[in-house]
Amino acid sequence: xxxxxxxxxxxxxxxxxxxxxxxxxxTVRRSFQRYGFLPLETPAFENLSVLMGKYGDEGDQxxxxxxxxxxxxxxxxxxxxxxxxxxxxxxxSEKGLRYDLTVPFxxxxxxxxxxxxxxxxxxxxxxxxxxxxxxxxxxxxxYQCDADVVGTDSLLCEAEIVNLLHDILPxxxxxxxxxxxxxxxxxxxIADVIGAGGMEGxxxxxxxxxxxxxxxxxxxxxxxxxFSSDSITMLDPIFSLSNSEKPFExxxxxxxxxxxxxxxxxxxxxxxxMVGLLGLVNPKIEFDVTLARGLSYYTGAIFEVxxxxxxxxxxxxxxxxxxxxxxxxxxxxxxxxISLGVDxxxxxxxxxxxxxxxxTTSTKxxxxxxxxxxxxxxxxxxxxxxxxxxxxxxxxxxVKLKKQLDYADRKNxxxxxxxGSDEIQSGKLTLKNMKTGEQxxxxxxxxxxxxx
RNA sequence: GAGGUUGUAGCUCAGUCGGUUAGAGCGCUAGAUUGUGGUUCUAGAGGUCGCGGGUUCGAGACCCGUCUCCCUCCCCA
Numbered sequence: 301x302x303x304x305x306x307x308x309x310x311x312x313x314x315x316x317x318x319x320x321x322x323x324x325x326x327t328v329r330r331s332f333q334r335y336g337f338l339p340l341e342t343p344a345f346e347n348l349s350v351l352m353g354k355y356g357d358e359g360d361q362x363x364x365x366x367x368x369x370x371x372x373x374x375x376x377x378x379x380x381x382x383x384x385x386x387x388x389x390x391x392x393s394e395k396g397l398r399y400d401l402t403v404p405f406x407x408x409x410x411x412x413x414x415x416x417x418x419x420x421x422x423x424x425x426x427x428x429x430x431x432x433x434x435x436x437x438x439x440x441x442x443y444q445c446d447a448d449v450v451g452t453d454s455l456l457c458e459a460e461i462v463n464l465l466h467d468i469l470p471x472x473x474x475x476x477x478x479x480x481x482x483x484x485x486x487x488x489x490i491a492d493v494i495g496a497g498g499m500e501g502x503x504x505x506x507x508x509x510x511x512x513x514x515x516x517x518x519x520x521x522x523x524x525x526x527f528s529s530d531s532i533t534m535l536d537p538i539f540s541l542s543n544s545e546k547p548f549e550x551x552x553x554x555x556x557x558x559x560x561x562x563x564x565x566x567x568x569x570x571x572x573x574m575v576g577l578l579g580l581v582n583p584k585i586e587f588d589v590t591l592a593r594g595l596s597y598y599t600g601a602i603f604e605v606x607x608x609x610x611x612x613x614x615x616x617x618x619x620x621x622x623x624x625x626x627x628x629x630x631x632x633x634x635x636x637x638i639s640l641g642v643d644x645x646x647x648x649x650x651x652x653x654x655x656x657x658x659x660t661t662s663t664k665x666x667x668x669x670x671x672x673x674x675x676x677x678x679x680x681x682x683x684x685x686x687x688x689x690x691x692x693x694x695x696x697x698x699v700k701l702k703k704q705l706d707y708a709d710r711k712n713x714x715x716x717x718x719x720g721s722d723e724i725q726s727g728k729l730t731l732k733n734m735k736t737g738e739q740x741x742x743x744x745x746x747x748x749x750x751x752x
Numbered sequence: 753g754a755g756g757u758u759g760u761a762g763c764u765c766a767g768u769c770g771g772u773u774a775g776a777g778c779g780c781u782a783g784a785u786u787g788u789g790g791u792u793c794u795a796g797a798g799g800u801c802g803c804g805g806g807u808u809c810g811a812g813a814c815c816c817g818u819c820u821c822c823c824u825c826c827c828c829a
Binding site: 358359438616617641703706718 | 821826828
């Protein structure tokens, strides 16, 4: 016997939390479907050959690996124990838990590309696992809600994602948010014009932290990462650009020497234009040249959504990637997607008190259990309630009424039908309103329309 | 992966310098009330002091290890 405990970084979700989480899931699902995304589910675990090498060295370490079943030591030799854990891991583990929804999606697209109607739009709402160190708002098991379009490089997809976000978030009650947008090509262009071509990776990691650690620290970090002081000086416009009146014009002047940078600006303007054509009024979109997102596979638009006036920062992120399926041998499939973080959205909604009331009420009416005769009479009523679409239950044991009412009270059951010998004889049941305490004598035919 | 921090009843937490039988509030169970919940009153149950080792006549307290919560960094949703 040992005390039960939760595995590190995991959580239970009780009935109350589940009501709220399901509200989020259903709202998100409805919106995804309204934009033509089709559902997809993939297995919780994949072959490690699918997962490894897709998230960088750090990502490989954060993969939960599944030990081979059976006698996994039988094929090992003495030297396997001394050569370190990395070569050993590949000999005793062949499967791992999914780390995100994008890579399994890419695998699915490659395996089914002959049968999919392209462009393919899919949504996927499933848990993912990371062997990370848990912190506030960060768990080892959490849900992602992804929607991606692959097989087209039309910027309509980007504009639709903006619209989609303006659909989902207000439907959840989150009306004060900002969709920050940037373009990876702009960042590449910046690296070019400051004479640090090819270094946009470290550049992104550093400037992405601007709002968190401030300009000085970013400059410090850039120097550490090997940027020359000339480059850093030339980077100066970045700190003021997003605040300027016409950022795209200023940016165009700055990046006039970089073809790819200019292409990025063009794409941004196109997205803005199409968002307008889709008729979105007062779009909450904002160009942010310092938005970089560390993920290296983005090649075009980058999104991040912030809920305003709350502690919790980003609740959603995404972008365009040109070579999603390249590592599986099928190059040239472009895609763009968005991922919503359910746990953070939950926290934001909790903090702003946005969940609708009465999410937890499951039973509308409970039938009391006074004695054997009343119990049997009550059983005949139960299906009548249920057929009328009223959530109903019968208290299973003949215990004191006090206990039964206490149960109904704690479970937030709105009505209790009390049945004793009087009620059985007259057919007039006692309907008790648990909120007001009121009681009235009514027939079952009168009660049902009252509760439905 | 690096650093810091926490752990005592179901929950939130007291527990003095190392000293007798480890406490409170809330919750729980029963009764006051044999057909009536929430309020009130009374009584009761409930503890491997995270786990393992050590120091000591004596450890909830001190030391070491380990696990866990939370926080910072790295990274991320």
